[in-house]
Amino acid sequence: MTPMLINLPSGSEIQTQFTLSDLTTFKVGGPAEWFVAPQSVEDLQASYVWAVENNISATLLGAGSNLLISDQGLPGLIISTRFLKHHNFDEQTGRITVEAGKPLPKLAKQAARKGWAGLEWAVGIPGTVGGAVVMNAGAHGGCTADNLVEAHVLNxxxxxxxLPASxxxxxxxxxxxxxxxRPLIRAVLQLQPGADPKVVQTTTQTHLSHRLNTQPYDWPSCGSVFRNPLPRSAGWLIEQAGLKGYQLGGAQVAQKHANFILNCGHATASDIFNLIRHVQHRVEQEWSLSLHPEVKMLGEFFEVA
Structure with missing residues (x-):
C-alpha cells in the first residue's frame, strides 16, 4: 500500500523516483524511491516521522561526497540536507552551532576570516558538517573529533x-x-577565537593549496576511496601495484593520486564498484594487506569476476 504523502511545514514535498546522480560528486547512481529536501529542521522532523510511521527506511544525503550509490537506486526515503545550512558563532564561548547541511569548506573559511582557529584542516574536504561528524572526517593532522562538543540527532x-562527543x-x-x-541534524563545534585572522587564513589557504596541487579535480570523484593502512598510505600501495591510470569502463584510477577513482565522463556506479574491488584484490595479492573503503556504498552492487 502506497503511503499517504504529507504537507511539510515549509511547503516542501516528498517526491518519488527522484534521480540522485546529480546530488553526488561521482555523478552516478539511480533514483530514490522517495526523496525530500527539507527547508528547515521542522521539515526534517516531519519527514523522518513520516518514514518511521510508514515503516520506510530513511537515509540522509549531504554533499554526496564519499558516497557511491548503486545504478539501481535506493529504497526508502532519501533526505537531502542541502538546504540545512544555518550556523551561529557564539562569541562568548567560541562555539559554532551549525546545521548538518553546511558545507565544511565554507565553514572553515568563515571561521578563518573571523580569526577563529581550529578548522584550518577542514577547508579542502568536499563534504558537509553532518557527514564530517558521522565519519570523523579529517586532514592535515586534524579531525572532527578534535572540535566536536555535541551532536544533535533525531529520535x-x-x-x-x-549526544556529547564522548x-x-x-x-x-x-x-x-x-x-x-538516527539522523544528525546539527552539531556544536569548539574553536579558538581571538587569533589573528591573517594567520588563520594563511594556514587555511596553505592547506587548500596543498590539496589542489596534489589531488585530481579534472573529473568527478568521491575524494579518497580507501582508508590508509598505516604505516603506508593507500595511494602508495596502489601506485606500487602498478594501478595508476588503470581503467575499467568509464572509471579510472587517477594518475595524479592513486587513492582517487575518477568518473571519466561515462562511468556507471557498477564500473566504479568493480574498479574498487579490482584494486583491493591487486593490493591483497601484492602486499597481503586489505584496503578498506572509506567511500560509503549504498544500494545493491554485483561484482564481475
Missing amino acids: PDGSIEI ALNYTYRSSILQQDR
Missing part, C-alpha cells in the same frame, strides 16, 4: 537528543553514528 518520534566513540574515520541510524 523516531521526532524529538531531538543531544558518546560517539570516535576512532579513525569512524563513529557510533555509522551504526546508529
Whole structure:
C-alpha cells in the first residue's frame, strides 16, 4: 500500500523516483524511491516521522561526497540536507552551532576570516558538517573529533537528543553514528577565537593549496576511496601495484593520486564498484594487506569476476 504523502511545514514535498546522480560528486547512481529536501529542521522532523510511521527506511544525503550509490537506486526515503545550512558563532564561548547541511569548506573559511582557529584542516574536504561528524572526517593532522562538543540527532518520534562527543566513540574515520541510524541534524563545534585572522587564513589557504596541487579535480570523484593502512598510505600501495591510470569502463584510477577513482565522463556506479574491488584484490595479492573503503556504498552492487 502506497503511503499517504504529507504537507511539510515549509511547503516542501516528498517526491518519488527522484534521480540522485546529480546530488553526488561521482555523478552516478539511480533514483530514490522517495526523496525530500527539507527547508528547515521542522521539515526534517516531519519527514523522518513520516518514514518511521510508514515503516520506510530513511537515509540522509549531504554533499554526496564519499558516497557511491548503486545504478539501481535506493529504497526508502532519501533526505537531502542541502538546504540545512544555518550556523551561529557564539562569541562568548567560541562555539559554532551549525546545521548538518553546511558545507565544511565554507565553514572553515568563515571561521578563518573571523580569526577563529581550529578548522584550518577542514577547508579542502568536499563534504558537509553532518557527514564530517558521522565519519570523523579529517586532514592535515586534524579531525572532527578534535572540535566536536555535541551532536544533535533525531529520535523516531521526532524529538531531538543531544549526544556529547564522548558518546560517539570516535576512532579513525569512524563513529557510533555509522551504526546508529538516527539522523544528525546539527552539531556544536569548539574553536579558538581571538587569533589573528591573517594567520588563520594563511594556514587555511596553505592547506587548500596543498590539496589542489596534489589531488585530481579534472573529473568527478568521491575524494579518497580507501582508508590508509598505516604505516603506508593507500595511494602508495596502489601506485606500487602498478594501478595508476588503470581503467575499467568509464572509471579510472587517477594518475595524479592513486587513492582517487575518477568518473571519466561515462562511468556507471557498477564500473566504479568493480574498479574498487579490482584494486583491493591487486593490493591483497601484492602486499597481503586489505584496503578498506572509506567511500560509503549504498544500494545493491554485483561484482564481475
